[in-house]
Amino acid sequence: MTPETVDSAGTPAERADRAYASVRAAVIEGALTPGTKLGEETLAAHYGVSRTLVRTVLARLVSDGLVDSPHGRSAEVAHPTIEEARDAFVVRRALEREAVLRVAAHWDDGIRDRLLAHARAEREAWTARQSAASARLGGEFHILLARESGNALLQRYMSEVVSRTALILTIYGRDIDQGASIDEHDELIALLAAGDGAAAADHVAAHLDGVETQALRAEPPAGDPLLSVLARY
Structure with a gap:
């Protein structure tokens, strides 16, 4: 494990699940504040998964109402009115x-x-x-x-x-x-x-x-x- 990445053990799907749980907890606990950009490349490198899997993680977080993904712009932590x-x-x-x-x-x-x-x-x-x-x-x-x-x-x-x-x-x-x-x-x-x-x-x-x-x-x-x-x- 390097300082830049998390545990890379398990299948890609298992690593994607861990990435989802990790980002979800960080948002819910307020560590990632509304408006924080969630760059696909950064997340892919950190969690040791492909950008394709990062997109599935972000889609789950969008479904949860935790992330906004405006068309043509980077995903970011949501800020409900x-x-x-x-x-x-x-x-x-x-x-x-x-x-x-x-x-x-x-x-x-x-x-x-x-x-x-x-x-x-x-x-x-x-x-x-x-x-x-x-x-x-x-x-x-x-x-x-x-x-x-x-x-x-x-x-x-x-x-x-x-x-x-x-x-x-x-x-x-x-x-x-x-x-x-x-x-x-x-x-x-x-x-x-x-x-x-x-x-x-x-x-x-x-x-x-x-x-x-x-x-x-x-x-x-x-x-x-x-x-x-x-x-x-």
């Missing part, structure tokens, strides 16, 4: 309620243990002051809920909208209390374990309402970003 952000939360609430109701319908100890383990990983990352990783795990908790629903199409759509809202939160959601969000995940699991699917569905909708309200209070100030920051001091 406040209106697009609100639309994403509308869709996510509808999907989340359905996922929770389906999980409640065939709840068992295996589902409980997997959800608890994931929530525990969120809390451990938060306690270790790994806030970006904890926030990413928080979004993936909801993807896990969709997976446990047993509906593959629901899982696919949930994965896309959770990825999109995770990016939205890196842009607009600086005031999100991740510790409180983890507590609400624990409360959701408790409601599901108690067999109250309707209350669990209401709980997850309220949870998302709270996240949206905190994150999307107003459009970030326009103008010089330096002055926007200094205006808060």
Whole structure:
């Protein structure tokens, strides 16, 4: 392994999957900020794959709503508007309620243990002051809920909208209390374990309402970003 590349082991398809997971995590955790250019040649060299495979990786990220690929221009990390952000939360609430109701319908100890383990990983990352990783795990908790629903199409759509809202939160959601969000995940699991699917569905909708309200209070100030920051001091 050289400083310029990552692990080149595995088939080209496996390396492309690792590239997708790597870029996705970097965007969701806010390390790659909106507007960052994602050059095909640079990514191909870094991940040890062809530019053709890089294009498939970028296409997946476009489908997730994490990357924009304007015609004739380089792909770049997306920057959803406040209106697009609100639309994403509308869709996510509808999907989340359905996922929770389906999980409640065939709840068992295996589902409980997997959800608890994931929530525990969120809390451990938060306690270790790994806030970006904890926030990413928080979004993936909801993807896990969709997976446990047993509906593959629901899982696919949930994965896309959770990825999109995770990016939205890196842009607009600086005031999100991740510790409180983890507590609400624990409360959701408790409601599901108690067999109250309707209350669990209401709980997850309220949870998302709270996240949206905190994150999307107003459009970030326009103008010089330096002055926007200094205006808060």
